[in-house]
């Protein structure tokens with residue numbers, strides 16, 4: 038584990054990380070969304086190591102990270118006009134774009150697809166490492182497959198210690214939810230995973246986009262998500278998560294009732310509350326996930342709180358739900374997956 042200061046990064050640690058990547062090793066590093074587990078994206082054997090360290094199914098493709106727009110041309114076979122518009126507007130930043138892939142991209146990283154996912158992160162430490170390595174870096178979120186994505190170096194250490202060559206600790210990540218994914222390989226682009234770059238923000242610059250129906254409904258046999266990663270149980274803590282939906286005062290009352298009953302039966306209860314509601318619960322372990330008035334604080338803390346409930350060993354988590362507008366779409370997408378779409382309506 039190497040601590041690197043965001044404002045004044047120690048270049049000897051950056052170089053060390055880049056050397057490991059160039060030699061085919063694995064380095065976890067911070068990005069503005071979540072921590073990534075990096076390996077040389079053009080080296081099939083490095084990519085296999087990534088799948089092994091995470092315990093990730095091999096049909097789930099990886100994102101290639103670049104630190105300069107000049108790295109894009111060699112890895113894609115076409116850059117559609119609409120892609121150019123969103124690249125100009127949102128890169129560097131928390132947006133992943135799916136392009137038709139170039140020959141040089143190993144199929145080990147694309148899960149056998151003819152497309153490749155590319156992201157140009159804005160995080161200074163991530164960019165320095167990629168730049169120093171001089172390679173496109175394949176980097177899935179640096180968690181064990183199925184766990185919530187890591188937003189702290191300590192989360193990476195908990196999941197992957199001993200399985201990877203280096204962890205660069207650049208502090209807590211800002212966004213806290215994985216990047217937005219948009220597929221531009223068809224005439225009408227399609228949103229595959231909501232994130233901090235919202236549907237509304239994208240439509241403002243390129244007009245209507247489609248949204249993969251699996252983003253907001255429970256995937257089943259007839260509704261297979263286009264991003265394979267979205268079909269796996271993800272973000273799931275050990276506890277069962279139950280979302281309680283309705284008028285907020287009624288939600289609080291319902292959760293208090295449920296928690297009181299559960300505790301009487303010896304069930305350990307966690308409650309995902311907000312700044313506005315945390316003092317209104319009288320049972321269970323109450324965690325404040327953020328400020329309803331500032332949804333980005335909820336996005337930023339969500340995975341940390343899911344991990345914390347695991348750490349505390351609660352059996353059940355009752356969670357409030359959030360407005361799906363703007364970044365709320367990404368928050369509710371992850372929360373729905375954590376809960377397996379398990380709702381109580383009040």
Ligand code: TXA
Nearest residue numbers: 070072073098152153154177178215216264265266267
């Ligand atoms: O914010 C992020 O995107 C983070 C940081 C580290 O950059 N990375 C990340 O990677 O979340 P990962 O591997 O956890 O999620 C990548 C998602 C998966 O759902 C995967 O199925 C999808 O992207 N994906 C990758 N390549 C794809 C492709 N060619 N077509 C469709 N989906 C793809």
Ligand code: MG
Nearest residue numbers: 177178186266
């Ligand atoms: Mg992931």
